[in-house]
Amino acid sequence: xxxxxxxxxxxxxxxxxxxxxxxxxxxxxxxxxxxxxxxxxxxxxxxxxxxxxxxxxxxxxxxxxxxxxxxxxxxxxxxxxxxxxxxxxxxxxxxxxxxxxxxxxxxxxxxxxxxxxxxxxxxxxxxxxxxxxxxxxxxxxxxxxxxxxxxxxxxxxxxxxxxxxxxxxxxxxxxxxxxxxxxxxxxxxxxxxxxxxxxxxxxxxxxxxxxxxxxxxxxxxxxxxxxxxxxxxxxxxxxxxxxxxxxxxxxxxxxxxxxxxxxxxxxxxxxxxxxxxxxxxxxxxxxxxxxxxxxxxxxxxx
Numbered sequence: 001x002x003x004x005x006x007x008x009x010x011x012x013x014x015x016x017x018x019x020x021x022x023x024x025x026x027x028x029x030x031x032x033x034x035x036x037x038x039x040x041x042x043x044x045x046x047x048x049x050x051x052x053x054x055x056x057x058x059x060x061x062x063x064x065x066x067x068x069x070x071x072x073x074x075x076x077x078x079x080x081x082x083x084x085x086x087x088x089x090x091x092x093x094x095x096x097x098x099x100x101x102x103x104x105x106x107x108x109x110x111x112x113x114x115x116x117x118x119x120x121x122x123x124x125x126x127x128x129x130x131x132x133x134x135x136x137x138x139x140x141x142x143x144x145x146x147x148x149x150x151x152x153x154x155x156x157x158x159x160x161x162x163x164x165x166x167x168x169x170x171x172x173x174x175x176x177x178x179x180x181x182x183x184x185x186x187x188x189x190x191x192x193x194x195x196x197x198x199x200x201x202x203x204x205x206x207x208x209x210x211x212x213x214x215x216x217x218x219x220x221x222x223x224x225x226x227x228x229x230x231x232x233x234x235x236x237x238x239x240x241x242x243x244x245x246x247x248x249x250x251x252x253x254x255x256x257x258x259x260x261x262x263x264x265x266x267x268x269x270x271x272x273x274x275x276x277x278x279x280x281x282x283x284x285x286x287x288x289x290x291x292x293x294x295x296x297x298x299x300x301x302x
Contacts, residue, residue, distance in 0.1 A: 031097040040093050046077055047088040055101045058110065058132050060223055061171035062089040065284045066181045069172040074113055074132075078103045085109055107136055114138040119147045122167045125225030125236070148195065154233075157206040160214050160293050162233055165198055167226040174199060174218035174227060182286050187211040188218065199226075216292035220275060220285050229293070231272055242267065250277070255290040258282070262291055271295045 027042040033053040040049045045068075050057045060072035068090035076085035080098035085106065100106060114133050118140035123129045133140075140147075154164035170190065178188050187210050191200035201210035219227045228236075235241040246267045253260040261280040265273040274292050278285035 029093045029095050031093055031095065031099060033099045034101055044093050045089060046079075046086060046091045046093055046097075046099060047075060049093045049097075049099065050077065050088060050101050053101075057088050057101060058135075059089060060129075060169065061173060063173060063221055063278070065278055066173060066176045066221065069176065071170060071172050072113065072117075074110055076106060076109050077101050078106050111136040111138045115140045115143065117169055119143040120149050121169055121224070122149075122151070122164075123169075123224060125167060125228070126223060129224070150195075150198075155206075156230070158208055158214070159230060160289070161216060161219055161227060161229050163199075163207075164226050164228065167224045168199060169224055169226075170197060170199070171223060173221040173223065177217045177221045177286075182217050182284075183213070183215055185211055185213055185215070187213070214289040214293065215287060216289070217286045219292075220287075229273055235267075235272060241272075246272065253287070253291040255288075255294060260287055260291050262287065264295065271298055 028039045029042050030039050031049060033050055033055060036053050038049050038053045040052055047057055057075050059075045062068055062075060070087045070090050073087060075088040077088045078100040079086050114136060115138045118133060151166045154162050156162045175189055177183060178185050188199055188201055190197055192198055201207065219229055232241060246265050249264045251262055251264060253262045260283045261276055263275045263277060264271050274295055276283040276285050276287050
């Protein structure tokens with residue numbers, strides 16, 4: 001019997017296109033949100049239930065791609081019969097729950113949290129926080145000009161990104177992204193206690209001496225600008241950062257064959273930042289050092 005490829009006839013392909021098995025129907029949980037009946041899948045959170053009811057619940061330490069840590073308490077809601085307010089981002093919906101997302105008690109709690117944060121931390125570069133404070137009538141100035149703050153010089157020890165802990169609200173997002181939720185590098189963690197608590201490398205060494213691989217995924221999840229790419233920081237310092245003049249172009253990173261989705265932010269014909277969509281199933285907002293910072297060669301030098 002010949003094995004010459006000329007005489008080999010491959011078997012006909014099956015006309016059936018492979019398909020994923022149908023998703024099993026999940027149990028549903030019925031509850032009430034602000035007097036409106038809502039059904040969500042079993043295992044969903046109160047945040048999911050509120051969103052299903054069309055309620056806008058503010059969040060700060062929550063991100064869909066990270067494990068909830070219940071740090072900021074801005075997303076709290078009131079559950080009928082419960083002694084304390086519940087963090088909507090992590091509390092599971094249970095049958096028959098009666099939830100109030102904007103009760104007076106909830107609004108007061110959110111207002112005080114915002115006031116405490118704004119009285120101690122610089123929130124000037126936190127997207128949406130000014131609008132949120134206006135929404136709840138937060139007045140951090142009522143704590144007085146002598147209120148203790150975490151103001152400190154920004155740490156600039158590399159050319160890729162800097163750490164301005166005067167803007168840090170200890171949301172834990174960067175720690176989660178650097179840990180098991182994404183990068184598994186474990187270069188940073190929370191150190192200290194009470195008012196002295198802060199994000200730190202091991203033994204508080206400079207970033208170049210730490211386990212950091214400069215993926216910048218901590219920057220992507222930071223909600224206040226405490227972690228910021230250096231090109232953006234430099235433009236802000238010069239008063240030239242203007243998002244209204246920036247265009248965004250979605251493309252594919254060409255540094256390797258993984259095919260990560262990236263969004264290039266361009267201002268004045270120069271790339272000023274590279275990000276990745278959180279909803280993209282390949283990257284989920286994450287990139288490596290090349291994808292997030294390796295765009296400077298486009299501009300050339302000369």
